[in-house]
Amino acid sequence: MKKIVIAIDGFSSCGKSTMAKGLAKKLGYIYIDSGAMYRAVTLFALQNGFFDGDKIKTDELKSKINDINISFKLNENGQPETFLNCENVEKKIRTMEVSSHVSPIAALPFVREILVIQQRKMGDKKGIVMDGRDIGTTVFPNAELKIYVTASAEIRAQRRYDELKVKGENNSFDEILKNVVERDHIDMTREVSPLRKADDAIELDNSNLTIDEQLEYLVKLVESKIA
Numbered sequence: 001m002k003k004i005v006i007a008i009d010g011f012s013s014c015g016k017s018t019m020a021k022g023l024a025k026k027l028g029y030i031y032i033d034s035g036a037m038y039r040a041v042t043l044f045a046l047q048n049g050f051f052d053g054d055k056i057k058t059d060e061l062k063s064k065i066n067d068i069n070i071s072f073k074l075n076e077n078g079q080p081e082t083f084l085n086c087e088n089v090e091k092k093i094r095t096m097e098v099s100s101h102v103s104p105i106a107a108l109p110f111v112r113e114i115l116v117i118q119q120r121k122m123g124d125k126k127g128i129v130m131d132g133r134d135i136g137t138t139v140f141p142n143a144e145l146k147i148y149v150t151a152s153a154e155i156r157a158q159r160r161y162d163e164l165k166v167k168g169e170n171n172s173f174d175e176i177l178k179n180v181v182e183r184d185h186i187d188m189t190r191e192v193s194p195l196r197k198a199d200d201a202i203e204l205d206n207s208n209l210t211i212d213e214q215l216e217y218l219v220k221l222v223e224s225k226i227a
C-alpha cells in the first residue's frame with residue numbers, strides 16, 4: 001500500500017504525541033517525536049553546564065553540537081524511547097527542569113538546522129508520523145497529510161499535570177499552566193520556524209474528543225489520502 005508522510009503540529013501538551021503514536025501503530029508507520037530531540041539537546045546543555053541561569057552559553061553549545069547523537073529505540077512494550085549518546089534519557093527529558101529550558105534552545109537557528117536535517121532523513125522512505133511545531137511548515141512542507149492540533153491552555157495544563165503526577169512529579173497546576181502559556185508564546189513568536197498552521201493543514205481541536213474518536217477521525221483522513 002502507498003505510504004505517506006504525516007505531519008502533526010500544535011501547541012505543547014495538546015495530545016499530539018498520543019495521537020501520532022496511536023496513528024503510527026495503527027498504520028504500521030514509524031513515529032518520531034521531534035520535541036524529544038529538542039529536549040535531548042536541552043538535557044545535554046544542562047548536563048554540560050551550558051546554562052548560566054536562564055542564559056545559554058551559545059558558543060559552547062555550538063562547539064559541541066556535533067557530539068550530540070540522538071536516536072529512538074522501541075522498548076519491550078513497543079513504545080519509542082529517546083537515547084542521547086547511547087543513554088536512555090526518556091524520563092530525564094520529560095522533567096520540569098528540561099521543559100522550562102527547552103524553548104530558548106529550540107529557538108537557536110544552529111540547533112534547528114541540525115535537527116531538521118536528521119528529521120528529513122528519518123522521513124525519506126515515507127511511512128512516518130512526526131509531531132512537533134514546524135513539521136508541516138519546514139521539515140516536510142510536502143507531507144501528504146498535515147494536522148494542526150489545538151486545545152485550550154487550561155486543558156493542556158491539566159493533561160500535563162496528570163501526566164507528571166503519574167510519574168511521581170508533584171508540580172502545582174498553576175506552575176504548569178504558566179509554563180504552558182510561556183512556551184506557547186515563545187514557540188509562536190520565535191524568529192526561526194515559529195509554530196503556525198501550514199496553509200494546507202487540517203485544524204483539529206481535540207478539547208472534547210476522546211483518544212478513540214480522534215484516532216478514528218485520523219484514520220479516515222489517511223484512507224482518503226491514500227485512496
Ligand code: DC
Pocket residue numbers: 012013034035036038039102103106107131132133134135183187
Ligand atoms: O512537544 P514538546 O513539548 O515535547 O516540545 C518541546 C519543545 O521543543 C517545545 O518548547 C517546542 C520545541 N519544538 C520545536 O520547536 N519544534 C519542534 N518540531 C518540536 C518541538
